Amino acid sequence: MTGFNLLTEDWIPVQKQGQFETISLKSLLCNDEDWQICLSRDDMEMAALQLIVCIVQVIFMPDDKYDLLDAYEKTMSEADYEKGIVSFMEWFDLLHPKYPFMQCADVKAKDANSKGQTPKNWTSFQKLFIGLPEISSSSPSSKAFFNTAYEINNAFYGEIAIAIFQQATNGFSLGGAQFAVGLKGSMPSTTLIQATNLRKTIWANVINKDYFHQNTSLLDGNKNNNPSWVVLPSFDKSSPENAQSIGLLRGLFWQPAKIKLFVDDDHILSGFLTEPGMSYFEGFWKHPHTPIDEIAFKENKSSKKPFLSLRRDYPVWTEMLSYFYTKSPGQEGASRAVVVSHYEQTIGRGKSINLVVGGYVKGGSQESIAARKHELYGISSGWENQIAEINLLISYGLDAQKALDYAIYSFGKELNEIRTIRNKEQESNLIKKLKEQTKKNYFAGSEPVFHSIMRRLDVSEISKYKNYFVQLAMGTFDTTFLPYEHDPKLLKAVVAGRRTLTRNLAKIGDNN
Numbered sequence: 001m002t003g004f005n006l007l008t009e010d011w012i013p014v015q016k017q018g019q020f021e022t023i024s025l026k027s028l029l030c031n032d033e034d035w036q037i038c039l040s041r042d043d044m045e046m047a048a049l050q051l052i053v054c055i056v057q058v059i060f061m062p063d064d065k066y067d068l069l070d071a072y073e074k075t076m077s078e079a080d081y082e083k084g085i086v087s088f089m090e091w092f093d094l095l096h097p098k099y100p101f102m103q104c105a106d107v108k109a110k111d112a113n114s115k116g117q118t119p120k121n122w123t124s125f126q127k128l129f130i131g132l133p134e135i136s137s138s139s140p141s142s143k144a145f146f147n148t149a150y151e152i153n154n155a156f157y158g159e160i161a162i163a164i165f166q167q168a169t170n171g172f173s174l175g176g177a178q179f180a181v182g183l184k185g186s187m188p189s190t191t192l193i194q195a196t197n198l199r200k201t202i203w204a205n206v207i208n209k210d211y212f213h214q215n216t217s218l219l220d221g222n223k224n225n226n227p228s229w230v231v232l233p234s235f236d237k238s239s240p241e242n243a244q245s246i247g248l249l250r251g252l253f254w255q256p257a258k259i260k261l262f263v264d265d266d267h268i269l270s271g272f273l274t275e276p277g278m279s280y281f282e283g284f285w286k287h288p289h290t291p292i293d294e295i296a297f298k299e300n301k302s303s304k305k306p307f308l309s310l311r312r313d314y315p316v317w318t319e320m321l322s323y324f325y326t327k328s329p330g331q332e333g334a335s336r337a338v339v340v341s342h343y344e345q346t347i348g349r350g351k352s353i354n355l356v357v358g359g360y361v362k363g364g365s366q367e368s369i370a371a372r373k374h375e376l377y378g379i380s381s382g383w384e385n386q387i388a389e390i391n392l393l394i395s396y397g398l399d400a401q402k403a404l405d406y407a408i409y410s411f412g413k414e415l416n417e418i419r420t421i422r423n424k425e426q427e428s429n430l431i432k433k434l435k436e437q438t439k440k441n442y443f444a445g446s447e448p449v450f451h452s453i454m455r456r457l458d459v460s461e462i463s464k465y466k467n468y469f470v471q472l473a474m475g476t477f478d479t480t481f482l483p484y485e486h487d488p489k490l491l492k493a494v495v496a497g498r499r500t501l502t503r504n505l506a507k508i509g510d511n512n
Contacts, residue, residue, distance in 0.1 A: 004094040004157040006055065006101065007085045011158030012048065013038050014198065022158065025055065028199055029076045035198040042374035043130070044159070046358040047166035049192060050289060053205040054165075054252040055092065060084050064210040065346045072203040072347055091227050094161050099230050100260060102164045102253060107260035107275045122262055123174075124271045125155065128163035130171050130360060131369055160261065160269065168255045170359065172369075180256035180278045183243065183285040187369070188307040189359035190289050191323050191337045193348070194376060207288060207342045212248070216286060216338065223247030228255045233279035243283035251285045288338035291322045295332060308334040310359040315443045316375045317450040320394060323357055324379070325387045344384050354378040375447075377454055389459040396508055397450065400469035401442050403504035407477055408434050411497035415490070434480065442476045463509055470505045477501055 004011075010022045015038035028035065039045045060076070062068040094101045109119035126132045155163075172186045173179045182188075193204040212219045224231065225247030233256065234241045246254070258275040284297050284306055296306035308322055322334040326341065340355065358374040379386065412418040412431040419426055427435075449472055453465050477498060484490040 006092040026081050030078050032075050043372045048162045051165045056202050057206050058249040059088050062208040064208050068208045102255045103260045104258040107258050107273045121273050122271050123274055128167050174257045182256050183254045184287050184307040185305045187360040187362055188290050189310050192356045193343050194354040194356050204347050205339050211342050218248045225249045227253055235277045235279055237280050240280035240282045243281050243285040246285050291334040291337050293334045310361050310373050312361045312370050315447050316357055316373050352380045353383050386459050389462045392462055396466045397469045399508045400473040403501055404438050404473055406504050407497040407501035410500035411493045414493035414496040438480050445472050466509050
């Protein structure tokens with residue numbers, strides 16, 4: 001195959017009423033079918049959605065909200081599509097000889113002198129699929145959760161394009177300290193709107209030019225808007241690229257690493273080639289799809305990344321305010337992404353919202369993940385004015401978890417598992433482990449509880465939902481301490497803990 005262009009090929013995996021097919025971007029935008037993206041993993045589905053949104057954003061950006069609403073309601077004509085892609089054709093070809101999409105054409109195979117020999121700088125493309133084992137890795141942990149390192153031995157070109165984009169935009173380093181991460185740092189969260197079908201979903205996430213000009217500097221005329229595979233990022237530490245000079249197209253498709261897909265002598269795509277080297281930039285680039293801490297963004301300190309990431313120890317719903325709402329000036333914490341603010345003022349004005357939140361949770365090292373998370377939250381019309389109610393709902397859930405901590409403290413106090421040393425209380429290993437376990441179990445159970453609440457949310461009676469979290473906390477305590485109740489020596493401590501739990505759960509919401 002001499003080329004694979006994302007603007008002309010069938011590469012978007014979709015399903016409609018249980019029927020699976022692969023369609024082109026042209027078919028998607030020029031037809032109003034009930035298509036939905038369909039891949040084997042939710043993170044790859046979100047990556048595919050974000051990739052399509054970014055392509056449409058830079059090629060077919062509406063001038064104003066009226067053009068946007070028109071594009072949302074009506075399908076594009078094939079003539080307009082063909083006209084729009086003309087000047088972008090070279091930049092979105094995965095196998096282009098000079099400008100391969102999100103790759104570096106200058107990367108060469110090293111020490112592969114004989115036919116069939118694997119180059120030394122070859123890596124299995126499986127490494128692009130975040131969370132899968134890396135065939136070329138010698139680390140046992142890279143294969144720990146798989147029967148074999150060869151879980152995937154081939155992939156469609158469209159999936160490879162999605163994986164390259166995801167790795168560069170929302171993933172982590174391709175090889176430790178010698179490779180850079182993307183403009184948002186390692187493993188940032190992403191938020192996107194979901195509409196009734198895929199075509200409308202795309203337009204719900206496309207931001208019009210007027211809004212960009214009024215609320216950001218991303219379209220200012222002095223920006224470098226060449227893709228990073230046409231004009232490479234700076235790989236010279238002494239002359240980093242300034243993030244404020246990066247234009248919209250360059251930033252949305254930023255590739256921090258030098259990589260190139262490798263097609264072997266049998267014309268089979270078997271992996272990709274890498275060239276070590278850190279790309280350097282200074283400052284922060286305001287990505288429109290990720291919640292951001294505006295204070296940290298303006299302070300511009302490299303030690304404090306402003307982009308919101310998912311937390312290992314807390315579920316997604318605990319950060320809901322950062323996904324849906326914007327902090328007041330001077331308030332600490334992340335505010336919603338530009339795409340959500342734009343939706344509220346254009347297509348979503350007076351309507352309900354369905355927000356997809358996704359991302360990876362960091363593991364113990366730079367290149368490991370502890371989990372991937374992908375959630376859909378829906379709020380009915382009027383959501384933009386419900387910040388106080390949502391905040392109260394979140395506080396119910398978090399306060400119930402804190403009540404569990406107090407209960408375990410009482411349990412430990414009764415057993416003398418909490419001692420005072422030098423006027424400071426110290427918990428035994430047993431109490432620490434019990435707290436960790438109950439917190440983990442409570443938060444695991446809280447996800448379906450929170451989604452259940454959101455499906456029937458009545459903000460006028462928000463307090464009634466407190467009992468959902470109270471029951472979850474009581475059930476979590478009983479499950480954890482059931483084995484201890486059979487020991488007469490421990491039963492008294494369990495009773496003390498349950499009494500403390502009941503007392504603190506009854507207080508939830510008293511100060512609101």
